[in-house]
Amino acid sequence: MDIKKVAELARLQISEQEETLYDQQLSSIVNYFVELEAIETKGIEPMVTPVDLEPYWREDKKESTLTTDEALKNAPEKMGNLFKVPPVV
C-alpha cells in the first residue's frame, strides 16, 4: 500500500514515524482481507444498508432551524456572518 498517497487522499498529514507504523499495521490488516477473495459473489447485489425501508414523503413546508449566529457559533474563525479561512492561494 502506498501510505503517502493514501494519506494524501485522506487529507491527513502524518509524520515519518506514523508512516512506518501505519505501513506495517495496514498491510497486515489488508492481508487479512484476502479471505474474502474465495467467496463466490457473482450476481449478488451489494448490501449497503441492513433494513429495507420504504421511502416516504414529507410535507414541503418551511420551518425555522438554526439562526445565523447559532450556525456560526462553533466556527474556528468568522467575519460578520461568514466563515473565515486563511489565504490558501
Place this chain on the structure above:
Amino acid sequence: METLNLSAAEIVKKFSKGEIKAVEVVGAYLKNIEKRDKTLNSFITKNENALDAAKKLDAKREQGKPTGRLAGVPVAIKDMLCTKGQKTTAASKILENFIPPYSATVVEKLEAEDAIVIGKTNQDEFAMGSSTENSAFGPCKNPWDLERVPGGSSGGSAAAVAGRLSPIAIGTDTGGSIRQPASFCGIVGAKPTYGRVSRFGIIAFASSLDQAGPMTLNVEDAALTMEVIGGQCRRDSTTSERKIPHWAKSLSQDLKGVKVGLPQEYITDALSTDTKKTLDEAVKFVQSEGAEVVPVSLPHTKLCVSLYYIIATCEASSNLARYDGVRFGKRADFTHSPPSDILEFYSRTRGEGFGTEVKRRIMLGTFALSSGYYEAYYKKACQVRRKLREDFLKAFQSCDVMLSPVCTGAAFKLGEKVSDPLSMYLNDVLTLSTNLAGLPGMSVPGGFTKEGLPIGLQITSHLFNEQAMLNVAYAIEKGLSLKEVPNVLR
C-alpha cells in the same frame, strides 16, 4: 447508598408517589461522581445544570402536572450524542470545544420523558475502539478491577452504570460498542434493530451500522429506556415507521417452547474456559426452564472481521471528511506558518486533530474506496454482507433467539492490546455480525471468571423482534439472580 441502588423503574415509581425528590436522586449521583470519577474517568463533561433541571421537575410534580416515563432518572449520555448547549467531543481533540446548537433526537426524547442528563461519558475517539483507551481525555477504568479496561467504545457509559454514577446510560453500537462494555462491566446493554432508534444528532461513524441503545442495571430498565428513545424520526430517513411495542410491560420469564439457537461457529477454542462454562450453564438453565436448544449455523461468521473493518472504515472515511477546520471543530494553528494550499490547510488540521486509531481507520477506508481497489474491497464486502444476513434469516427459521457469549473472554488489562490493532479487532468477532445484519442484540450478565470479573451472555433475535431477546435476557437475569457488585463499591 440506598438511592444509588434503585433501578430506573423504581426511581420513577418513588418519584411519582412523592417518596423521593428528583434533587435527592440527582444529588446522590453527583456526589458519587465526585467521589469516584477521579479514579474511573467515566465522564468527559458533567452537566452543571442537572440540579436545576431536577428542581424544575420537582416543582412540576408538586404542582400536580403529569410527569414522564423516566421522571427523575439521571441518564449519562455517551459523548457521541449531541446535547444542545453542552460540549460534545466524541472524545476527540478535533471536537474538544464543540458545543452543539441542537440535541440528538435520543436526548430530546429522554428529556421529554423527564429524564435528567447528568453528564457526557468517555469513549473511544469517534467510537473507534474496544477499550476506551483511544480517548483524547484519558482512558476509563473498569469498576471491577481498576487495572482493566471497561471495554468500548461505550466504556464510560458502562463504567458509569456499573460504578453507580448513573442509573442508566446511553451508548452507541457499531460493532459491539454497547454489548462488549456491558459484558466487561457486568451490566445490561442492548442494541435495538437498525432503524428503531434515530441517528439524528449522533456523531456519525459508520451510518449503516450505528445504532444507539440503553446501558442499565437490569433488563426492565433497558426495555423501558429503549421504548423511550425508539420510534420513527423525520430527521433520520432510515428509521422504521413500526410502532414501538410495550417491551417493559410485556417482559416474560416464561421460556416454555422458546427455541434458543446456539450458533456453532461461535463456539471455538478462542473462548476462555470461564466463558465456555458460563455459556454451558446458561444453556442448561434455559433448558431447565423449558426452552428448546437447537444448534444453528452461520457459515460466514469467520469473515465478519474483514467485512466489518472494510465497511465500517469506508463509511467512516466518508463521514469524517466533514472535519475540515472550516465551519466547526479544531483548526490547526496557522498563525506563524500559513498553509501553502488548501490541501495543506485540511491535512494539517486533520493530522493534528485526529488520534492514532481514527487516522488508521480513515486511511484504511480511503484505501478500500480508492480507484482500483473499490471493487475488490468495498463492493465485495457489501456482497458478502448480504450472504451473511442470509445466514441469519435462514437460522431464524429454526429458532426465536440465539445465545452466545458476547466476547471470547472477560475484560483485559489496560495497554494489553493497544499496540496490536489486528488482535484488538479479532476480539470483536462475536458482536460484529449483529450490526452487519442489522439485528437486535444485547448483553446480560451470565457469570464470573475465577478472578471475579463479569462475563456477559449475548442474545440476538430477529429483525424488529426485540421482545424475544428481552424475554430470554429477563429469564436469565431472574433465574441466575447474580448479586455480586464491583470492587469499587465494596
